[in-house]
Amino acid sequence: MSPRVVAGPTGPRNSEEMTIALPGGALWGETLDALDAAGIDTSEARSDTRQLTYAAGDFTLVQMRPSDVPTYVEAGAADLGITGKDVLLEQRDRALYELLDLRYGACRMVLAGRSGDERLGETERRLGAMRIATKYPRIAERWFEETGRQAEVIEVKGSVELAPLVGLADGIIDLVATGRTLLENGLEVREDIAPSTARLVANRVSHKLRAREVDDLVERLRKATWT
Amino acid sequence: MIHPIPPGTRDILPDEMRELRAIESSLVGVFDEFGYGQVATPTIEYDEVLKEGESRDTDPAYRFFDERGDLLALRSDMTIPIARLVSTRFRDAEPPFRFSYIGRAYRAVSPQRGQMREFMQAGVELLGAPAPAGTAEVIEVLCKALDAVGLNRAVVGLGDADLYRQLLTEVGVEEDAADMIVARLAAHDLVGIETEVDRLEGLDPAARKTLLRLPAMRGGAEVLEQAHELGGDAVERATQRLQSTYEAVAAKGLADRVLLDLGLLRDLGYYTGAILEVYDPALGHILGGGGRYDGLMKRFGSDLRAAGFALYIERLHIAQAEEERVARGGPR
Numbered sequence: 001m002s003p004r005v006v007a008g009p010t011g012p013r014n015s016e017e018m019t020i021a022l023p024g025g026a027l028w029g030e031t032l033d034a035l036d037a038a039g040i041d042t043s044e045a046r047s048d049t050r051q052l053t054y055a056a057g058d059f060t061l062v063q064m065r066p067s068d069v070p071t072y073v074e075a076g077a078a079d080l081g082i083t084g085k086d087v088l089l090e091q092r093d094r095a096l097y098e099l100l101d102l103r104y105g106a107c108r109m110v111l112a113g114r115s116g117d118e119r120l121g122e123t124e125r126r127l128g129a130m131r132i133a134t135k136y137p138r139i140a141e142r143w144f145e146e147t148g149r150q151a152e153v154i155e156v157k158g159s160v161e162l163a164p165l166v167g168l169a170d171g172i173i174d175l176v177a178t179g180r181t182l183l184e185n186g187l188e189v190r191e192d193i194a195p196s197t198a199r200l201v202a203n204r205v206s207h208k209l210r211a212r213e214v215d216d217l218v219e220r221l222r223k224a225t226w227t
Numbered sequence: 228m229i230h231p232i233p234p235g236t237r238d239i240l241p242d243e244m245r246e247l248r249a250i251e252s253s254l255v256g257v258f259d260e261f262g263y264g265q266v267a268t269p270t271i272e273y274d275e276v277l278k279e280g281e282s283r284d285t286d287p288a289y290r291f292f293d294e295r296g297d298l299l300a301l302r303s304d305m306t307i308p309i310a311r312l313v314s315t316r317f318r319d320a321e322p323p324f325r326f327s328y329i330g331r332a333y334r335a336v337s338p339q340r341g342q343m344r345e346f347m348q349a350g351v352e353l354l355g356a357p358a359p360a361g362t363a364e365v366i367e368v369l370c371k372a373l374d375a376v377g378l379n380r381a382v383v384g385l386g387d388a389d390l391y392r393q394l395l396t397e398v399g400v401e402e403d404a405a406d407m408i409v410a411r412l413a414a415h416d417l418v419g420i421e422t423e424v425d426r427l428e429g430l431d432p433a434a435r436k437t438l439l440r441l442p443a444m445r446g447g448a449e450v451l452e453q454a455h456e457l458g459g460d461a462v463e464r465a466t467q468r469l470q471s472t473y474e475a476v477a478a479k480g481l482a483d484r485v486l487l488d489l490g491l492l493r494d495l496g497y498y499t500g501a502i503l504e505v506y507d508p509a510l511g512h513i514l515g516g517g518g519r520y521d522g523l524m525k526r527f528g529s530d531l532r533a534a535g536f537a538l539y540i541e542r543l544h545i546a547q548a549e550e551e552r553v554a555r556g557g558p559r
Contacts, residue, residue, distance in 0.1 A: 075339070076511010093337070097415040099443075199418060204513060205506045208384055208486055211445050 017058050018206070018213055021078035023066035026177075027198055030104040031082050034198075035061075037224035038217070058213075070094040070201065079206035080217065085196040086175050090136045097207045099218050100200040102225045109139060111191040112182050113171040114164055120171045120190065124149065133163030134173040143173065143193050161185040235336065235344025243544075247347070250543055251329055253375040254349045258327035261368050263351045266326045268308040274300040279526045280307040280497055288335030288344070301333040306497070306520065306535060309352045314527035322355025322531055329540070341512050341542040350517065350537035354524065357532045358468065362501045362519055363475035365534045369503070369517070370484045376543050378550065381514060383484055384445070384504040385476070386491025387469040388518065394441065397461035398434035400427060412442055413492045437462060442490030448473065450487045472501045497523040503536055509549035514542050 022031050022045075032042040035056070045054040045061050054061040062078060069083035070091045081096075086109055088098060111132070113120040124130045129150040134140045137155045144151040154169055156162075161181060163169040175196060176182055179189065200221060202214055232238070239247065255265065277287050277300050287300035302308050305328050313324055329349040336342050351368055353361050366383055373381040391412055395405040404427055411419035424430070424438050437458035444450050451470055454462050469487070476485050486506075493502045493516055502518035517536025524531040 074511070092414075095415070098418050101418045101421075203511050204415070205508070205511050208445060208488065208504075208506050209382060209508050215443065 017060050018080060018210065018217075019060045019062060019078040021062050021064055021069045021072045021081035021083075023069055023083050023198075024063045025066060027066060027082070027084060027105045028063070031198065034082075034102060034104065034221060034225050038220035040220075067091070070096060073201050073203050076203045076205060079203050079210060080214065081201045082198055083201065084175075085194070085199050086136065086139070088199060088201070089194060089196075090138050092138070095204055097202040097204060098199055099202055099207075099214070100221055100225075102198040102200060102221060104225060105196070105198040107175050107177040107196050108189075109136070109173065109193040109196060110176055110189045111143070111171055111173050111193060112176075112187045113190050115186050115188040119164075123170050130171060131169040132171050132173055133160050133169035135160055136173060136175075139193065140173040161187060233344075235338040237343060237345075246547075247540060247544060250376050250540055250547075251349065254329070254372050254538070255327070257368065257372045257375045258351055261325070261351075261364075261371070263325040263327035263353075263368065266309065266312065266328055267330060268302075268305070268312055268328075270301060270331060271299045272302055272308060272311070274298040276311055277302060277307055279310075280304075280523070287333070289333050303334050304332050305330055305348055305350060305537060306352060306523070309535075310354075310520075310523055310527050310533075313352075313354055313531065314524065314529045318529075323361070324354040324531075325351065326354075327351045341510075341539065341545050343541065347540035348515075348537045349540055350515070350535055352533060352535035354531045354533040356534070357521075358500055358519055358534070359472045359475035361532070362472050362534050363479055363481075365517065365536055366476050366485065366503065367479050367481060369505070369536045369538075370481055372538065373505070373514075376547065378507050378514070378543065378546055380509070380550070381505055381507040381546070382486050384488045384491055384506060385469070385472065385485050386488040386502050386504075387466070387472075387500060388492065388498040388502045389500065390465050390469060390489060391442065391492070394438065394458070394461060394465040397465060398431070398438065400430075408438075409492070412490065417442060417490075433458075434461075445486060445488040445490065447487065448477070448482065450489060454489055468500055493518060501534065505536075505538065507546045507550070509553050510542065510546040512542060514546060515539055 032045060035042050040056050040059055042056055044056060052063055066083045067087050069081040070087060072078040073081040073096055074094045084105060120130055129152050131152045131154060132140055133154045133156050135156060137153050140153045160172045160174045164171055165185060182188060207214055274287060274290055287303050289301040291299055293299055309326055317324060331345055332348050333345055336344060338344060351365065353365050369383060392405060392409055395408060408420055408423045411423055420442060421439055424435055440457055441454060444454055451466055454466055473487060476482065491502055491504060497520045498518045499521045500519035504516045505514040507514055515536060515538035519534040521532040524533060
C-alpha cells in the first residue's frame, strides 16, 4: 500500500476542541470551580448524570481517577489534564509538560508512625530496615534512597492507616490534608517529604502544535486560581 | 503451545510488514535523492564504544559478555555507531559525508504503543558540514521524508540545546543553580523552573521574567522578536545561533514547516546547538528528533561537525493510520 496523502494545512488542528482530563474524587469540586472561574462552562459536568465525558464550549471534559490523568495525557488521548503533584511525583517518568501550579488541593506527602511509639526507629536500628506501607511505592523508595536509609516498602491499595495498626508495617507514607485521619488512627507525622497541590499538565505534542490555545488556558487558569 | 517473547518486543505479520516496507522504501527514496548513501552497522557493539555517547536516558540497556569475556551491548541509537564508523573507516576521505540508515535499536523503556524496547529507526547523518547550512540541509531532508510518507501536516520543532543554559549564564546564575534549573527544563517541569528561579538570590526582576517566560515561547519567526523584546542583549546573544539556523531553513522555503521552540531540550547528552523534534497533529507522541552534535566526533578522535535526525518507523506508521482516521472524520 502506498502511503496516503492527507489534505490539510500544516500546523495545529484548530478546528477540533481540546480535551481536558480531570481528576474525580477529592479534587473534582475545586477543579470545576477553577474551570468556571476561568470561563469554562462546567454545568454539564456538574449535572447529576453518569456520563464520563462532558461538552464545555471549546473543550471536552473527561472525568477519571487522578492517577489515570498522566496516562491519558501522555498518550495524547487528552491534550491537557489536571491532577495532584503527588500523582506526578509517583509517575515521574511520564513525558508530560507540567505547566501550572493551580494552588488548590493543598496537602503534604509525609512519613507517619504510631503516636508515642518508637517502633520506627527501633526496627531500623535492630532489624536494619523499616517496613513502610504506602500507595506511593516509588515516592517512598526514592525518599529512603535520598535520605540514605533502608526500608521495606509495602504497596497497599486501600486504607494505608490500617497497616501499622495491625502490624503489617512500622509506618506509612501517605498524603495528608488536615491530618485528621492520622490522628483518628493514632498516627503522627514524623517526616515531611513533599508538598502537593493540583497541577495543569499538557501532552508534549499538544503543547507545541496548539500553543496558542494551551497558553490562553494557562493564563485564564492562572488568573482564576492565583487571586 | 504458547511461547512468550521478552517484554517490549513483538512479532510483525505480513499485513503490517507490507506497510512498514512501503514507509521504508519511501524514506530511502528521499535519502537517495539527497545523496545519503545507506549504511548498516552491527546491532551489537563494544559497550565502551557506545558509552562515548554519554547520554543519560539512552544508555544501552542490554549488555552481555561474548565468549572472550568482552562486554557487548545492543545499540540504543544509530548516531554513535555511525560516528564510530566514520572515524574508523573514513579517516583519510574528504568530508562532508552523507549517510542514511534503517535499523533496529534497543532501549529499556516501559512498553506502550509506538514505544517498544526493540524499535526501528530511519535517519540521516551529515558529517563535516557546519551550522547553519548543514543543519538546514538536514531539516530539508527531514521535511521531504515526512512528505514522502504522507505526513505533510507534521511539523519540525527547532530549538537550541545550549540556549537556556547560556541565558542563565548571561543573567549571572551560578553553575550549580543553573544545573538544577536546566534539569527541571529537561523534565518539562515549568512549575519546577519557577520554584528554582525563585530560590535565586539577588536576581533582577526583568531577568526573572525572561527566565520564566522563555521556556514557554514557541511558534513562528515572531517568537525570536518577542524574546528579544523581553530580554534584550542577553537573549539576543543566547538566541543568535537559533536565529541563523532559522534563517537558513527559511531560505529553503521551509519556514512554515518549522516551529521555533526556545524551551526545547533533548535528553540525549551529545547534542550541541540546534535540536529537532517532530510532531504530527494526529499523534500524541513525537515521531523522531535530532540535531547537531558538533562535539561528539571529538570523542572519536575527529573534529567533524555534524547533524542528523532519526524517525521512529513504527510511529510514522501509527501516525499514517491516525491521519487516515482524522481524514475520514472519525474519532481520535
